[in-house]
Amino acid sequence: MNVTKNLRRRFWEVADFFFPNPCLACGEPISDNSGRMGLCRSCHSKLAPSPSPACAGCGRALQAALLPKDYVCGECRREDRAYGRLLAAWNYQKPIDEILRALKYRRLDYLGPLLAAALTERFHRELSEVELVVPVPLHWRRRLQRGYNQAEVIARPVAKQLSIPLCQALARRKATSPQTGLPRAERKKNLAGVFRPAKPATIDGRRVLLVDDVFTTGATLGAAAAALRESGAQVVYALTVARTPREEPSLDPGSKLDGCS
Numbered sequence: 001m002n003v004t005k006n007l008r009r010r011f012w013e014v015a016d017f018f019f020p021n022p023c024l025a026c027g028e029p030i031s032d033n034s035g036r037m038g039l040c041r042s043c044h045s046k047l048a049p050s051p052s053p054a055c056a057g058c059g060r061a062l063q064a065a066l067l068p069k070d071y072v073c074g075e076c077r078r079e080d081r082a083y084g085r086l087l088a089a090w091n092y093q094k095p096i097d098e099i100l101r102a103l104k105y106r107r108l109d110y111l112g113p114l115l116a117a118a119l120t121e122r123f124h125r126e127l128s129e130v131e132l133v134v135p136v137p138l139h140w141r142r143r144l145q146r147g148y149n150q151a152e153v154i155a156r157p158v159a160k161q162l163s164i165p166l167c168q169a170l171a172r173r174k175a176t177s178p179q180t181g182l183p184r185a186e187r188k189k190n191l192a193g194v195f196r197p198a199k200p201a202t203i204d205g206r207r208v209l210l211v212d213d214v215f216t217t218g219a220t221l222g223a224a225a226a227a228l229r230e231s232g233a234q235v236v237y238a239l240t241v242a243r244t245p246r247e248e249p250s251l252d253p254g255s256k257l258d259g260c261s
Contacts, residue, residue: 025095037114048091056085059243082225083236088243104150112153120161133159136212139172155211171198197231204232215243
C-alpha cells in the first residue's frame with residue numbers, strides 16, 4: 001500500500017514538473033499547488049482576510065478594539081437576520097474571486113475540498129458546536145446546467161472534516177434571476193418564498209451550519225436561514241468563503257445576537 005502511494009505521489013510530482021498548472025489569478029505556471037487553492041505563492045500571499053473585529057451579521061469591520069464575538073451593527077439589528085453569525089474567511093476581491101469563478105463556472109470542483117480545509121482550519125473553534133451542515137441549494141435547472149452545486153462542493157468536505165452529517169435540508173422552489181448587480185431590497189424581493197424545507201425532521205432542534213460561496217448583502221443566506229428556522233432549527237450559522245466588502249458602519253450601542261435573532 002505504501003509503495004503504491006509513493007509511486008502515485010512520484011508520478012504526480014513528475015507530471016507537475018513537466019506540465020505545471022497555471023495560477024488561477026495570474027496565469028503563471030505553478031508546480032506545487034498544495035494547500036494554495038490553485039494560486040502561485042505570490043498570488044496566495046495577496047488573499048485579503050475578512051476584518052476583525054467585525055459585525056457578526058454582515059462581517060463589516062467595526063471600529064473598536066474589544067467587542068463580544070456576537071456583536072452586530074445597527075443595520076443588522078434593524079434587518080433582524082435569521083442566522084446567528086456570519087463566518088467568512090476572505091474579502092471578495094482578487095485573487096479569491098478568481099478561485100470562486102473557477103469553481104463556479106469552469107467546473108474545477110477540486111477546489112471545493114481545498115477551500116473547505118482552509119475554512120475549517122480558520123473557524124475550527126466557532127464550528128465546534130455545529131451538528132449539521134446544509135448547503136444553500138441551486139434550482140435543479142441551474143444545477144443541471146452547471147454540473148454541480150458549488151455550495152455543496154464546499155459543504156460536503158466541511159462536514160467530513162467536522163465529522164458531522166451533511167443534509168440536503170432545503171429545496172429551491174423556483175429559479176430566480178441572477179442576483180448580481182441588484183440592490184439589497186430587490187435581492188430580498190427576488191428571494192421571497194424561494195426556499196422550502198425538504199427534511200424538516202432532520203433540522204428540528206439542531207445547530208445548523210448553512211454554507212454558500214459568497215456573502216454579498218445576506219439576502220440569500222437570510223432567506224435560506226429563515227426557512228431552516230421555520231423548520232425548527234435551534235440556531236443557524238452562515239459559512240462562506242468570502243464576503244463582498246462594504247462601507248464600515250459607525251459603532252453605535254448594540255446588543256448581542258441571541259442565537260438566531
